[in-house]
Amino acid sequence: MALIKDTAIVLRRLDYSETSQVLVLLTREHGQLRIIAKGIKRSTRNRAAVGIDLLERGRIVFSLRSGKEDGLATLTEWHQEDNYAHLQRSLPRCYAAQYSAEVTSQLTEVLDPHPMLFDGLHRLLDALADEDVLVCLVDYLWLMLKEIGLQPELSRCVSCNGDVAGEPVLHFSSRQGGVICRDCEPAMVEKRRMRSEVAQGLVSGKREDDPAAFDLLDYHLREIMFRPAKLSSPLRAALKIKA
Numbered sequence: 001m002a003l004i005k006d007t008a009i010v011l012r013r014l015d016y017s018e019t020s021q022v023l024v025l026l027t028r029e030h031g032q033l034r035i036i037a038k039g040i041k042r043s044t045r046n047r048a049a050v051g052i053d054l055l056e057r058g059r060i061v062f063s064l065r066s067g068k069e070d071g072l073a074t075l076t077e078w079h080q081e082d083n084y085a086h087l088q089r090s091l092p093r094c095y096a097a098q099y100s101a102e103v104t105s106q107l108t109e110v111l112d113p114h115p116m117l118f119d120g121l122h123r124l125l126d127a128l129a130d131e132d133v134l135v136c137l138v139d140y141l142w143l144m145l146k147e148i149g150l151q152p153e154l155s156r157c158v159s160c161n162g163d164v165a166g167e168p169v170l171h172f173s174s175r176q177g178g179v180i181c182r183d184c185e186p187a188m189v190e191k192r193r194m195r196s197e198v199a200q201g202l203v204s205g206k207r208e209d210d211p212a213a214f215d216l217l218d219y220h221l222r223e224i225m226f227r228p229a230k231l232s233s234p235l236r237a238a239l240k241i242k243a
């Protein structure tokens with residue numbers, strides 16, 4: 001079995017046995033990876049048994065049985081590069097990181113590489129040290145939606161392709177994949193109102209400390225996943241965003 005090297009961030013950790021862990025990783029070159037770390041929690045004379053924690057980044061070496069590409073990879077080496085200790089000092093920052101990990105693990109596929117997404121998550125976890133939480137969270141979610149092919153169209157009506165510039169209040173439909181103009185809106189069942197500045201801010205990349213952009217993306221992700229993210233309500237409470 002060939003040994004493969006990569007860099008990874010831990011999206012989920014599941015306790016597997018007294019001494020082993022099963023992890024869901026986002027790797028830079030191989031996309032999502034489900035991996036077993038055998039004996040990782042076994043203490044040695046020089047090392048306490050701690051295992052690998054959620055949202056740590058490390059260099060990994062792993063093996064993958066050929067013909068079992070959807071199965072569990074085996075972790076043979078882990079060298080921690082960062083544990084983003086700053087996340088532990090602020091609840092909103094910690095929840096923002098965990099929310100991002102959760103939706104990334106839900107919406108990416110095993111062995112489908114997205115190096116830009118990995119770099120974006122890495123950047124988010126760094127930025128959560130001191131940058132505005134909503135700004136860097138929205139940046140990451142917008143990038144993630146682009147990478148997985150579900151970024152909504154916010155410049156033109158997705159129903160009639162009409163220009164929506166100049167309309168102060170727009171409607172957004174997750175199932176239709178974007179913004180709906182005033183004329184098409186009455187025919188749509190699944191929709192919500194949005195201010196046009198929110199659409200402009202997302203499209204132009206001019207981020208502001210505005211909960212409405214996150215609120216819209218959280219709604220879109222809920223529709224895509226058919227349920228809210230588990231971290232959605234604690235994160236919204238920590239950021240004081242009303243449901």
Ligand SMILES: [Zn+2]
Pocket residue numbers: 157158159160161162180181182183184185
């Ligand atoms: Zn229209």
